[in-house]
Amino acid sequence: MSALRPRLARLVVVRVFAATVLLGLALALRAFGSTLWPFDRAALAIAWLYGVALVEAVTVRFADRYAFTADVHFALDTVLIAGFVVATGGVSSVFTPLFALPVVAAAGVQYRHASLRMAAFASACLIGIVVGQYTMGRPFNDGTPLPGDDVARITVGINVFAFFAVAFLAGQLAENLRHADVLVEAASEKIADLEAFNQTVIDNLASGLLTMDAAGRVLTTNRAAAAITGWTAAVTGTTAAAALQLPAEFAAELAVADPSARARRVDYTFHRPDGRPIELGVSAAPLPLAGGDRGVIFTFQDVTDIKGLERTAQMRQRLAAVGEMAAGIAHEIRNPLASMSGAMQILRGELPLSAEQAQLMDIVLRESDRLNSTISSFLAYARPTRVDVTRTDARRSVQDAAALLRTSPETSEHHTIEVEVPATPVWLDADEHQLRQIVWNLATNGLKAMPQGGRLLLFARAEGGEARIGVRDEGTGIPAEEVDAIFHPFRGSFPRGSGLGLAIVHRIVTDYNGRIDVQSAVGRGTTIVACFPSPRAAAVVSAGPAGD
Secondary structure: OOOHHHHHHHHHHHHHHHHHHHHHHHHHHHHOOOOOOOHHHHHHHHHHHHHHHHHHHHHHHHOOOOOOHHHHHHHHHHHHHHHHHHHOOHHHOOOHHHHHHHHHHHHHHHHHHHHHHHHHHHHHHHHHHHHHHHHOOOOOOOOOOOOOHHHHHHHHHHHHHHHHHHHHHHHHHHHHHHHHHHHHHHHHHHHHHHHHHHHHHHHOOOOEEEEEOOOOEEEEEOHHHHHHHOOOOOOOOOEHHHHHOOOHHHHHHHHOOOOOOOOEEEEEEEEOOOOOEEEEEEEEEEEEOHHHOEEEEEEEEEOHHHHHHHHHHHHHHHHHHHHHHHHHHHHHHHHHHHHHHHHHHHHHHHOOOOHHHHHHHHHHHHHHHHHHHHHHHHHHHHOOOOOOOEEEEHHHHHHHHHHHHHOOOOOOOOEEEEEEOOOOOOEEEEOHHHHHHHHHHHHHHHHHOOOOOEEEEEEEEEEOOEEEEEEEOOOOOOOHHHOHHHHOOOOOOOOOOOOOHHHHHHHHHHHOOOEEEEEEEOOOEEEEEEEEEOOOOOOOOOOOOOOO
């Protein structure tokens, strides 16, 4: 719908309302017996007004196609007013100022030119009425004495001047309003475009963004905020401290109004609604608000991967320091230990020993062997080893480890060893002996976590552009706060372990630019998966389905 048609439609409603008010007034005058406005004339005038409103209501739909429809409407209004003027005395009528109404209405609908046209038409109607009164008699004159010619000329001149003055002023005001509307519309479009651009920028930020008012309530968030935190419902209006799970000490610092406060930063563990914990890095800065209040703007990122890299870097630094001592430890401990063990074996063979002495001698030899094994594990962990990297099918390492485990002393009759591998090869570029060591270390750890027995699953699969080797047990599980520490050297929790098995696994996997995923629940078991990058080039090798 164009701008002209709704304006004309509103004027039709105004005309109907005016006719209804006049009808009510005429009926009231008749009820009180007043002769101020004879009812027969009032009824005729009101009928004409309703008739004109009806014609205009029918023709308003043509305004979009024919712009002169508006001029026809205002001309009908002017003719109707002329009828009122004729009926109430012509040059002496008190209704003469009503001619200004179509002039003002034309200015509001079609601006200055239309108002000047209506002023000219109203002037012509008034002049025609007066000329008719003074020259033609009826119907312009019912015999009522007329003012003198000079009075008539002055009256007509003043009214014509008033019509054109109203047309000019109303037209000028309408033009100014139209110009102001254009400026306001342009400014509104610019503001809308700017708001849309700002919202686009905010929504496409990689970092989460949240604003808080002076009362601590959330004002706005962006899409990244919901993606990082996993919010499933709107948090607007809730407390920012609860929405972001801010540490109590950090939230208390933000609650202190300090105009000179700078941006603050805190890293902490955030628990998503799906139960997955992430490391969240949150920065908070003052945000000036309307009315002089001060809020806070939060920007935050998921720094879980960064924290993992930091921990890996710290571990590698420790490994570098340990590696420097490895050679010295080997010479200083292992050689004397071998001499002591050899001497004890000679003495045991040559000396007559009682049963108790033989048992003590066996304990010494056994503990010497265990100490030697610990030193060997330590050296394997700390000292770089020469590897033979080839295109390897991870299924074979898993199957070999499972076969060895079934005959291992670590496995009891209450343990069940199962293998889950796909029918197609799981290729990766690695040293096959190291892969077998990874599976063995993870599997023996799983058996130790199930002292009363249970199901141990060894699996290999290609998934997400990675080759994955993993072990799942039904053991005691690992508390969430201890998961990161299980790969530290000498942090073993089993009584007969060296505490280096998982540390060796971690070192091997990171050497291949891989990663280790751990999922564990206390009392329900643990799943540890070593993830390796898939080979850069596909191997053209045919292999049959792997057996168990």
